[in-house]
Amino acid sequence: MAAPQPLADRAIENLRYIRDTMARSGAFTAVPGLGQVWVGVTALPAAWLAHRSPTVLGWLSVWLAEAAVALAIGGITMVRKARAVRDPVVSGPGRRVLLHFLPAFGSAAVLTGAIVLAGAPALLPGLWLLLYGTGVVAAGAFSVRPVPLMGICFLVLGTAALFTPPAWGDAWMAAGFGGLHLGFGAVIARSYGG
């Protein structure tokens, strides 16, 4: 070929067209369903462990460790899913997550510190579920239907956690970070590209 650059441009354009067509047909979301399933799998024993912790510090440590594990699983599986469809992670799904999901995640981190210092850790399950739901709804606004729907379910659970006895906090966390991730993750993995 005499002019190689247009060939590359055409190839990039074709890859983008394939990806957009899959997204338009509702077949693909950058949200990794399999990753969510694994997050759900790790959240259930975390809820059990946290519930058995005799101190607030122990309880908090379990959930912070679970958050770190979930972030790692989510990051790795999102990169793998994006690579499978040749989606540039930094300018594609990674950027969307940064813009839509991380503000809520960052707010949760700041509020967690403030609430622990204020001596009201019983509010944390409701706060975490609500802010995670807010992030998922925002990040999933332009995604396939199960993603924002999952975010709404987190908002409902977070609201319930704030207005029920504090002892139920870990059960709400298990239902949200365990149950919702397992259920919606399986649906997304099966129907929306992995």
Add this chain to the structure above:
Amino acid sequence: MAKSGAARQAKSEPAGGSAARAAADLDRLIHEKVRLGIVSALAGHESLSFNELKRTLAATDGNLSVHARKLEDAGYVTCTKTFEGRLPKTVYRLTATGRKALERYLDHMEALIRATRAP
């Protein structure tokens, strides 16, 4: 996914030569935009109806029919005609051959990009 000949060539040949080879090896059947769209849309679904494909690709009835027929003739998709109540319904499915063709096509696109960006 197995790497295609074009993808392997891209690593060992001068940029211009491997790009030309990758371009020459392209599957012309799915290189056409509507046909590429049909195969891409079907890749994430067990099946899609004619109307779903038409909506996804913003194609006309005639255009979609012609291109779907070419893919069917090549064995890339299957077409099943049924009735939903009293209305006829045409459903398309991607075959294993069609899925492999799409994977090869993606490899070719990657090979082209790598080859033309090689120093």
